[in-house]
Amino acid sequence: MTAAPAGARLVHACAGFRGAVSLAVALAVPSAVTEHDLIVFTTAGVIVLTLLLGLFMSAVVRWARLPDDDGPRQEPLLAQTTAAQEARRAARARRAARNGGTGGFAAAQEGRAAPREPARGLAAG
Known part of the structure; x- marks a missing residue:
């Protein structure tokens, strides 16, 4: 199996769903943990950055110049x-x-x- 082109790997990396699982894990940490608030804050920050990356997704896809999907043909x-x-x-x-x-x-x-x-x-x- 050959490696995907760099453009395709970048699109996949930017398009991942990371927020839901990360937030669920952060909220599952007991509040007795000394750094609970920092964990939740950091996780929320990562989720916001991921959502902001979504704004640039169309530009990333255009830059990657992915080939057309000819599978259905x-x-x-x-x-x-x-x-x-x-x-x-x-x-x-x-x-x-x-x-x-x-x-x-x-x-x-x-x-x-x-x-x-x-x-x-x-x-x-």
Whole structure:
């Protein structure tokens, strides 16, 4: 897996949700702790800074020049390709079964196991 470009990493870092969990943890600290007020104040400051970063998010995204998401365009092509490959495999298996073989050598050459008959006396499925 390759590392994401620097622009994408910056967008992800700026877009994170940090406020809700941080505030919940800060408020869960017992008030008997000597620095309770400082913890809550610091957490509130971080939340405010995070919200202010959100104002600049559109500028960060423009600066990062992220590529368009072409996933929705690629998915139908991938589905058609996969369906065609599976149809060819099924046709080969039917042809091999009709010819009396189980696809042994040809199946091994393709990197897949030959189909097996269910054990006698056991329910199939």
